[in-house]
Amino acid sequence: MISISELHKSYVTGLNSLHVLKGINLTIEEGEMVSIMGSSGSGKSTLLNVIGLLDAYDTGKYHLNGTLMENMSETKAAWYRNQMIGFVFQSFNLIAFKNAMENVALPLYYQKVGRRKRNKIAMEYLEKVGLADWAHHTPNELSGGQKQRIAIARALISKPKVILADEPTGALDTHTSYEVMELFKEINNAGITVIIVTHEKDISERTKRIIHLKDGLIEKEYKTKLNLSYA
Ligand code: ADP
């Protein structure tokens, strides 16, 4: 599903260039649930943004679903993102003045699905994340865990093949974090590939494979116990 070889990326600001990804080689199969672990500044978000076609890379190769992702126009990148990818962020990125149902329905709004239909589908996804009763509440009336569930429902509504989550539990307490990880596990059990960036060991241990990033390189990777129990 995701195949990356000798991938490099630098950020250039003015005369300065910061080499962030220094030759990444990585394969993630369809249906996997992996975490990308590493300390702050190791390049995790940069790698996830490249995988999610939010940012371009400099050299190397990135194949998504067998297609080489290069020289992308923003239109084409947006098309692949809509077809393939759901995003979840640490800060939820919900729209404050829209209620839970409308937030979940938002991707369908951009796909020009009519209001009645998109709200009906949004309700089905709210049901899936256990929040149907909260449909008419705005984000400021919801707990952190509930907000993240809303964000996950919003990511799922366009039926992505892969979910990319950048520190999705970073703003949550431990108990709520584990509940959100359980939800990701259910999503993965339904066949969706899940990639989670985290700097927390206990979160990464709730995925099936851990990829350790250090200073822009993969330092090591291994399968977890969770993987064995599913084998
Ligand atoms: P992580 O997610 O592992 O904390 P990042 O991928 O966000 O790491 O960042 C890696 C390095 O790249 C850091 O030194 C960061 O400051 C730098 N960086 C990230 N984004 C940008 C950007 N848009 N412009 C310049 N430097 C950036």
Ligand code: MG
């Ligand atoms: Mg980051």
